[in-house]
Amino acid sequence: MKTYLHFSTEGEVTEIKTKEKLFKCDSYKDYTYIENVNHNSHNFIILFNKNATDKKNITSLPLFIIDNENNIKSLTENKFLKFINVSHKSINDYSSDDFNLSDD
Numbered sequence: 354m355k356t357y358l359h360f361s362t363e364g365e366v367t368e369i370k371t372k373e374k375l376f377k378c379d380s381y382k383d384y385t386y387i388e389n390v391n392h393n394s395h396n397f398i399i400l401f402n403k404n405a406t407d408k409k410n411i412t413s414l415p416l417f418i419i420d421n422e423n424n425i426k427s428l429t430e431n432k433f434l435k436f437i438n439v440s441h442k443s444i445n446d447y448s449s450d451d452f453n454l455s456d457d
Contacts, residue, residue, distance in 0.1 A: 354370045354371065354372060356369065356428060357425065357428050358416045358429075359414070359415050360415075360416065362413055366433075368429055369415075371425065375423050375424060376425050383402075384400035384402055385403070386400070386402065388400075392436065393436070395436065396419050396421070397416060397418055399417075400416075416428065
């Protein structure tokens, strides 16, 4: 099974398993737009909908990584964070001092 990421409208990231080996648009008919993004020799596919009535245009976003033959590669949250060079911290890793915005 391969893994892809799903970003919810609430900002949560979920790892979802799929039995699909090839990425096929027909398997994801709930989404009307597909964006192909090439980043550091990796091919990403982002699925989304445009919400014309909401100015914020918030939608859920499935994110896949594929090779040149559209084979789905596993993409976990940790792997994604390495791509964007961000470390994963839980809210418990922060102190109230991290959010102190005063000039003191």
